Amino acid sequence: MRSISAIVPNYNGRELLEKNLPSLIQELSRACQDFEVIIVDDCSTDDSVDFLNAHYAEHIIIAKEKNEGFSATCNAGIQRASKALIFLMNSDIILTEGYFEPQFKYFEQEDTFGVMGKIIGYFDDKIQDTAKLPIMRGLKLKADNNYLLEDHQEGFWTPTIYLSGANALMDAQKLKAMGGFDEIYSPFYSEDLDLGIRAHRLHWKCYYEHQAVCRHEGSVSTGKLRKTWVDTIARRNRFFVHGIHYNGWRLWLYNLQIAFEMMFRWVNFRFGVYFGYWEYLNSSKKMRQSKKQLEALAYPKKPLSLKEIVQRHYDSIAPYHIKRV
Structure with missing residues (x-):
């Protein structure tokens, strides 16, 4: 190869x-x-x-x-x-x-x-x-x-x-x-x-x-862009990761968790989080398409869940000492 x-x-x-x-x-x-x-x-x-x-x-x-x-x-x-x-x-x-x-x-x-x-x-x-x-x-x-x-x-x-x-x-x-x-x-x-x-x-x-x-070295791709807009995209995409890779009751509980958190964002004036959350809520069709593509590629197997891949990760490194850097 x-x-x-x-x-x-x-x-x-x-x-x-x-x-x-x-x-x-x-x-x-x-x-x-x-x-x-x-x-x-x-x-x-x-x-x-x-x-x-x-x-x-x-x-x-x-x-x-x-x-x-x-x-x-x-x-x-x-x-x-x-x-x-x-x-x-x-x-x-x-x-x-x-x-x-x-x-x-x-x-x-x-x-x-x-x-x-x-x-x-x-x-x-x-x-x-x-x-x-x-x-x-x-x-x-x-x-x-x-x-x-x-x-x-x-x-x-x-x-x-x-x-x-x-x-x-x-x-x-x-x-x-x-x-x-x-x-x-x-x-x-x-x-x-x-x-x-x-x-x-x-x-x-x-x-x-x-x-x-x-x-x-570090690039200038996002350095000159408006901070609130960049934060909106970053927050929205974090929501996307979970919205795409959770299903069923876990997705329901995740949405409940972040909806509760949104209640406190206005107090902290973290508007990028709110704007990103709004875009997330309005992108359900796109997220469903991403889910379907993954399921089709995995067929006839079933895709591992987010919980399963995290557990698999920790199982593989369990005998060793983790150093955070």
Whole structure:
């Protein structure tokens, strides 16, 4: 399976592309002979496309005519990809030497969906992302908790509830069967969490590889957007994750839980939560479509529940000591 389609979504990241694309191409060349690089531009207003055409014309450049956000931009690249593995990399990521080699072993197992490496600072070694530990608070899932296993046996593969969208290496056949990212999460936030949950519910597995290291500088994609609007999208998408992956009485109780919480948001002037909740309530048809697509893909099996995949995660790491980072 040593063939890789590398997909780099871009929006106004011309300077980041200039700095970070060379490391991607270098590491792909080191790891395998059969690879392709697909840069998908999400209708940038800077000179990203001109730069790419001038310096990377030998690679695949997709210049979208409409700005649609992260999910749709990545999906355009996923549809174009032709290799056995798909590597998704943000334009603000630089790969360190030997990034891919430790990850190939995971795909020797048929139920592997994907693997992510460690993300550290661009200018320091401070850890930013590792394996993700799911924590349930009532019926609310909190999944952005970084963790490591301190005393695990050699050869144990550390599970993660999802793969960071910044540096995910995935089985192309499985990813395409899922239809890539669910565009209900457009323009950004929680789409990678949803993808990981869907993979787990389909009885596949996601892993974290500590020896695969990349550095993260930070992009400007959302930095200049209105804070309330960004918060609205973030909150709405968190609701979507639960609305899509809960069914029956658990969904009913979850909706009751958040409805109760909404009573106190006005007091704290957290209007983004309210606006996001309103959009969630008005998106029931879209969420039902997402549920049906997952059930159809799992058939004749039944998708695992959110509770089951969280329990499976904890069962697998139960013998070891968890270190939060």
